[in-house]
Amino acid sequence: MGRSCPAVHVxxxxxxxRVQSYLSFNCNSAIGLLGNFPDTVRRAAAYLEGNSWKPTLVAPGVYQLPS
Known part of the structure; x- marks a missing residue:
């Protein structure tokens, strides 16, 4: 489990x-670096959880990249 940081940044x-919430500096920075895109955050979480984003072999020599 991740460590908790004080929520001191708006x-x-x-x-x-408009104000959305209060976050720790690290969380606010991470979200900003990930571009505020939920799909990017989900892919990062999947990577951290060990779900790799490897290409899938769909035909001999043909791979499909994850979307």
């Missing part, structure tokens, strides 16, 4: 100009 939506 997270806001730049496009809406």
């Amino acid at each position: 997270d806001h939506r730049h496009t809406a100009g």
Whole structure:
């Protein structure tokens, strides 16, 4: 389990100009670095959980990359 950090930074939506929540510095930075894209965060979590994102062999010599 991850360690807990104090939520001391205000997270806001730049496009809406409103406060969303309070986060730790590390969490706020990580979300920003991941581009605020939920799918990117899900892929990062899957990687950390050991679910690799390897290409799938669909025909001899033909691989499909994960979407």
